[in-house]
Amino acid sequence: MRMSARVDGAQSLVRKLDRFTEATSNKIQRQVLMEAGEIIADRARELVPVDSGDLRGSITVSDKVRAYDGQGLTLGIGGPVTIYIGPQRGSKPDGFYGHMVEWGTVKMAAQPFMRPAFDSTRGQVQSRIRNDLAAAIAKAARG
Numbered sequence: 001m002r003m004s005a006r007v008d009g010a011q012s013l014v015r016k017l018d019r020f021t022e023a024t025s026n027k028i029q030r031q032v033l034m035e036a037g038e039i040i041a042d043r044a045r046e047l048v049p050v051d052s053g054d055l056r057g058s059i060t061v062s063d064k065v066r067a068y069d070g071q072g073l074t075l076g077i078g079g080p081v082t083i084y085i086g087p088q089r090g091s092k093p094d095g096f097y098g099h100m101v102e103w104g105t106v107k108m109a110a111q112p113f114m115r116p117a118f119d120s121t122r123g124q125v126q127s128r129i130r131n132d133l134a135a136a137i138a139k140a141a142r143g
Helices: 010-023 026-047 054-058 098-103 114-142
Strands: 059-062 073-076 082-087
Touching (some): 026 082, 026 114, 073 114, 082 098, 098 114
Antiparallel strands (some): 073 082
């Protein structure tokens, strides 16, 4: 016995699934995370102790890990995209000593600014990521 079936709307469904893939692409994830990362960076710039202003000026958001050498924070949403937030080493101004300010040294007490910035903006950052990704997915679903 032979059976056949016809599915109406399959091509439309495939197109919508393709748009969903685009809405959650690395490019969209990067954009969403960069914008959310700026929330943390702005708060860190407010909290960082200022002497010359170089450390504050070096706090950036980037997708390039080499500039950070382990200082600062990383932000990701479970995909291949990761954003780095914190003082940038080798930049102008140079924030090479950010980790010493954050964690202290044998000669200087810690003056944390990155962790408090993250902690105080966590809810806002999560909401921003959730809302921006939801908007991108809804836009893709509408076509």
